[in-house]
Amino acid sequence: MNPSNPPSGQSTSEIEELRNKYYNATVQDLRMPHDHLMIVRVKPDAEVPRFLGGQYTTLGLGSWEHRVDGGPLAELPKQKLIRRAYSISCPMLDVQGDLLANDEIDYLEFYITLVLRPDTDDPPLTPRLFNLKVGDRLHLGKKPVGTYTLKPIAPEDNVIFAGTGTGEAPHNSMTIELLKRGHTGKVVSMTCVRYRGDLGYLDQQKQLMEKYSNYRYGAFTTREPENIDSQHPQYVGKQYLQDIIVPESFQEQFGWIPHPEHTQVFLCGNPSMIGLPEKNEQGELVYPESKGMVELLTEQGYKLSTPKSPGNIHFEKYW
Known part of the structure; x- marks a missing residue:
């Protein structure tokens, strides 16, 4: 200025x-x-x-x-x-x-x-x-706040971070905290962006994967030529995290199948990706019409964590 x-x-x-x-x-x-x-x-x-x-x-x-x-x-x-x-x-x-x-x-x-x-x-x-x-x-701000932290994580837990765009930010600091304290479980951080140029930490992520065998980073795009041009030699279609969290797709990308008994999932970014349910007039939980990560994970046996009822799906309301 x-x-x-x-x-x-x-x-x-x-x-x-x-x-x-x-x-x-x-x-x-x-x-x-x-x-x-x-x-x-x-x-x-x-x-x-x-x-x-x-x-x-x-x-x-x-x-x-x-x-x-x-x-x-x-x-x-x-x-x-x-x-x-x-x-x-x-x-x-x-x-x-x-x-x-x-x-x-x-x-x-x-x-x-x-x-x-x-x-x-x-x-x-x-x-x-x-x-x-x-x-x-x-x-x-004078004091960092928030409960979207690693408090629920045991040393042997597998951890999946899923973010869109700059929703990757808290997962970066959480990843370093895990690796710094010698976390023994598997750690995956996956992010969805429009273009590869939107991956501001890609170089650091590649270095981390080279240094830590239990850490994997996955970046997925929606607007690159291979996402939208069906004639492209590497055509994959639009890649959303909701597609990747399917066990078979996750194994193909990261080499292992997560099980809810030993896995904690953290979600941050676009509300459509997270897909939180809301209560209807009858007090029943209703999911969005387009399936988000919470519904997909719940179908796999995971449980949404709330202040009164801890689970293994954690989320941050990004906007």
């Missing part, structure tokens, strides 16, 4: 006063796999808060800040801090290729998609986040 170029109708001193009031962290590093995908490291002014893999915190910018899409700025009476919750990701490996545990970094890392919603009056945050540069200031 260029302090010499304040939003229209505001002075540099007014903007700096607002930033000093609300901002408590600095962009330490920023990587853009492409124009709509960001991996950003944020260093708080205070001590870096400890977090468990899978937890989240908030990022925030003022409605007075410029947007990457050139959209309108908030008028003076409507200025406010725009905050949104984001799962905490992690760098996974250091420069030597060794595991970099969550408590060994002096920043928090986030994996963010640019979201443009011109049809809403709610001030958008991501167009402002995507205008950030290294050294810029922003708001960071």
Whole structure:
């Protein structure tokens, strides 16, 4: 953000006063796999808060800040801090290729998609986040929170992480936490994206598979030529995680068949992928018309975990 170029109708001193009031962290590093995908490291002014893999915190910018899409700025009476919750990701490996545990970094890392919603009056945050540069200031939540963690996992459990897009973020930090503590069960992290270019951590994932025989990463796409062109020599059709979780398909991809007695599944991302049931007027659970992972896993003998009734299907409401 260029302090010499304040939003229209505001002075540099007014903007700096607002930033000093609300901002408590600095962009330490920023990587853009492409124009709509960001991996950003944020260093708080205070001590870096400890977090468990899978937890989240908030990022925030003022409605007075410029947007990457050139959209309108908030008028003076409507200025406010725009905050949104984001799962905490992690760098996974250091420069030597060794595991970099969550408590060994002096920043928090986030994996963010640019979201443009011109049809809403709610001030958008991501167009402002995507205008950030290294050294810029922003708001960071003081305390990571959330119960989407590895608490239910025993050392010998097999673990499956299933995410769509940036829903992979909490699974990255959870994976590193498992591997760092010497987890003996099998670990699979699978993600579904539109294009291979949407895989912001692919290089790190490949390195992890080379180093740990019990870890496998699977990336599946829906809009590449081999997904949509039936004449393509490698045509596979659109690949959704709902197709991969079928035992025969899972074995083909990862070399083993998961059984609910020894497997915990974590779901994060598109609600259509998760497919949570809702209660009807009679109090009965009704699944979405298009089968999601929860229904498919339930049919295989898994149980949805709730605060009052623990199970082996865990989910994070991503939006």
